[in-house]
Structures are given as C-alpha cells and as structure tokens.
Amino acid sequence: MQITEPMIANKVFHVVKIRFVAKLCVSFVFTAYRKAYVRRAQIALITLAVSLTPAAAQDQSVRPGVNQQYHNADFARWVAVFERPGREVFDRRHRILDAVGLRAGMAVADIGAGTGLFTRLFSPAVGSQGKVYAVDITLEFVANIERLVRNHGLINIETIRNTPTDVMLPKHSIELAFVCNTYHHFEYPRRMLQSIHHALQREGRLIVIDYKKIPGVSSAWVMGHVRADRRAVIEEIEAQGFRLIDDKDVLKANYFLVFTKVDR
Numbered sequence: 001m002q003i004t005e006p007m008i009a010n011k012v013f014h015v016v017k018i019r020f021v022a023k024l025c026v027s028f029v030f031t032a033y034r035k036a037y038v039r040r041a042q043i044a045l046i047t048l049a050v051s052l053t054p055a056a057a058q059d060q061s062v063r064p065g066v067n068q069q070y071h072n073a074d075f076a077r078w079v080a081v082f083e084r085p086g087r088e089v090f091d092r093r094h095r096i097l098d099a100v101g102l103r104a105g106m107a108v109a110d111i112g113a114g115t116g117l118f119t120r121l122f123s124p125a126v127g128s129q130g131k132v133y134a135v136d137i138t139l140e141f142v143a144n145i146e147r148l149v150r151n152h153g154l155i156n157i158e159t160i161r162n163t164p165t166d167v168m169l170p171k172h173s174i175e176l177a178f179v180c181n182t183y184h185h186f187e188y189p190r191r192m193l194q195s196i197h198h199a200l201q202r203e204g205r206l207i208v209i210d211y212k213k214i215p216g217v218s219s220a221w222v223m224g225h226v227r228a229d230r231r232a233v234i235e236e237i238e239a240q241g242f243r244l245i246d247d248k249d250v251l252k253a254n255y256f257l258v259f260t261k262v263d264r
C-alpha cells in the first residue's frame with residue numbers, strides 16, 4: 001500500500017489528539033486530587049484549631065468524679081450532712097439570707113440546691129409573686145424537693161433537674177443566681193457560667209459562696225476536695241461576663257462573692 005501525504009497527516013493528527021486527551025485526563029485527575037488534598041488539609045486545620053480553643057478544652061471535666069458521691073443519693077443521709085450544726089453555711093444560714101438581700105416578687109435560682117436548705121428559706125422571702133428555681137443535677141435531690149413542694153403547697157418553687165453543663169433556665173428568667181458550696185462541684189464551670197449568664201436578667205447578680213482554700217489554714221479535706229482558690233474562682237467567673245461587686249464578710253471558712261452580669 002502506498003503511503004500518501006493525507007494518510008501521514010491523519011496519523012499525526014490522531015497521535016496529537018490522543019496525547020491531548022491523555023494530558024487533559026492527567027491534569028483533571030491531578031486537579032481533583034489536589035482539591036481533595038486541600039480540602040482534607042483544610043478540615044484537618046479546622047479540627048486542630050477547634051480542639052485547641054478553650055471551648056473544647058472544657059468539653060472535658062475539670063474535676064471528673066466530684067459528683068460521684070451523689071449517685072443514687074440517699075436523701076435522708078444528705079440532709080444529715082448538709083443540714084447539721086457545725087456546717088458553717090447551715091449555722092449561719094439566716095445571716096446568709098439577710099446578706100443575699102431578697103425582695104418580694106424576685107425570681108431567684110438556687111443552683112446546686114441539694115436538700116433544699118436555701119430553697120426553703122428563699123421561698124417565703126420572695127413571696128407568692130416571686131419564684132425560686134431549685135436546680136440540681138441529682139435526681140434524688142430534685143425529686144425530694146418536689147415532694148416537699150407538693151406536701152407544703154410551696155407554689156412559688158419550681159424544681160429543675162439540669163445537666164452538668166447547663167443550668168437549663170430560660171433566657172433572662174432570673175434576677176439572682178445563688179451558688180452555695182456548689183461551684184467546686186461544677187465539672188464544666190465555663191459552660192455552667194455561660195448558661196447562668198444567659199438566664200440572668202440585665203445587671204442580674206450571681207452570688208458564689210464556697211470554701212476558702214488557703215494552704216496551712218484550710219483543712220486537709222478542703223485542700224484535697226476543693227479545686228480552685230478564691231482568686232482563681234474570681235478570674236474564671238469574670239472571664240465569662242461577670243464583674244465582682246462585693247465580697248461580704250459574713251463567713252469564716254467560706255467566702256461570699258457577689259458578681260454582676262456584664263453585657264458582652
């Protein structure tokens with residue numbers, strides 16, 4: 001067969017076409033791979049950034065197991081612990097009540113209500129137009145406060161079983177959040193504080209009573225059980241949109257701090 005010029009031209013064109021298509025395919029595959037690679041790298045970077053933020057840091061408990069003792073709580077046993085003479089906040093509960101400064105008609109949350117020691121004192125102080133939210137993560141405590149409420153017709157008390165990260169109160173529902181001997185039980189203090197901030201009305205107050213932790217002064221039990229000292233607690237709370245406005249001198253083994261909500 002005689003090879004003509006058009007045949008050669010046709011062959012050359014064919015080869016060029018195959019090479020062009022092959023190049024196109026390679027470049028397409030490479031681009032797709034690069035895009036997937038960049039995407040994977042972006043996802044990895046975002047995950048890394050998120051995992052390094054303080055938010056994620058507090059997805060882990062700051063004090064694992066601190067509330068383990070309340071699992072299947074025997075209510076009568078804990079009444080004997082929380083409401084016994086010799087416990088400072090029990091002995092001075094009426095002084096504490098005066099210093100809290102409740103008025104009739106106020107909405108207040110007793111966060112970490114326990115056996116309801118302060119809930120029961122707050123109820124008559126805010127009166128029938130007021131409201132006391134008894135908030136606790138422990139089922140048995142909440143159920144027993146609920147029983148007291150029903151038996152005594154304390155209609156201005158509402159019980160809430162919250163989660164360790166959220167006080168579960170509606171936005172702007174309270175003027176005062178009261179946290180007695182409970183801050184050191186918060187496993188997720190930053191998230192609890194954020195939810196308290198959310199629940200407080202404008203310029204609402206947060207009162208925190210907790211054990212002073214002073215080496216050489218505080219008991220061995222306090223030194224081992226209580227996570228943070230007064231200064232660290234103030235720093236943690238102020239970092240979440242609160243400002244310390246008072247430090248009341250009504251207790252000895254405990255401090256009594258008053259914060260106001262600051263708009264963020």
Ligand SMILES: C[S@@+](CC[C@H](N)C(=O)[O-])C[C@H]1O[C@@H](n2cnc3c(N)ncnc32)[C@H](O)[C@@H]1O
Nearest residue numbers: 082112113114117136137138164180181182185
């Ligand atoms: C030492 S008791 C204090 C009870 C009460 N405030 C008093 O002084 O008698 C601590 C309470 O905090 C509760 N608690 C722990 N973490 C909590 C959280 N994140 N939110 C609400 N309650 C919590 C426990 O279930 C327990 O009832």
